[in-house]
Amino acid sequence: MTTTVNNNPGSAPSQLGTPFVLTGTAYIWIIVAASLDILLTGIILANGGQEINPIANLVLISQGFTGMVMFKYIAVFFIILGCEFVTRYNMRKGQRLAIALIAIHFTPVFWSTSLILSHI
Numbered sequence: 031m032t033t034t035v036n037n038n039p040g041s042a043p044s045q046l047g048t049p050f051v052l053t054g055t056a057y058i059w060i061i062v063a064a065s066l067d068i069l070l071t072g073i074i075l076a077n078g079g080q081e082i083n084p085i086a087n088l089v090l091i092s093q094g095f096t097g098m099v100m101f102k103y104i105a106v107f108f109i110i111l112g113c114e115f116v117t118r119y120n121m122r123k124g125q126r127l128a129i130a131l132i133a134i135h136f137t138p139v140f141w142s143t144s145l146i147l148s149h150i
Contacts, residue, residue, distance in 0.1 A: 056128035063135035064106045070142035
């Protein structure tokens with residue numbers, strides 16, 4: 031199937047022949063990174079550590095760990111939605127944004143992993 035995306039910045043994209051999600055593989059990696067972040071945060075919290083994201087920490091204090099997990103996945107949903115919006119109007123910028131988002135989401139994973147490994 032051939033996919034065409036309108037890259038003209040001032041016009042609306044054509045939806046005919048466009049797949050439902052344009053950069054799905056990138057979104058999978060963002061979700062994997064978010065899931066690893068949540069898993070590693072749980073390990074750190076269980077061992078006396080703390081959440082360093084101030085907004086997630088407020089949610090953790092008020093709603094508990096389950097609330098924080100929901101908060102993080104809702105945030106990922108809106109991040110992916112925004113990336114998809116950008117991609118529909120400019121494929122190249124959307125792909126670059128998706129790559130940047132993957133790097134941003136894996137940063138706390140690497141940081142948390144290094145913290146856990148340094149305390150073993």
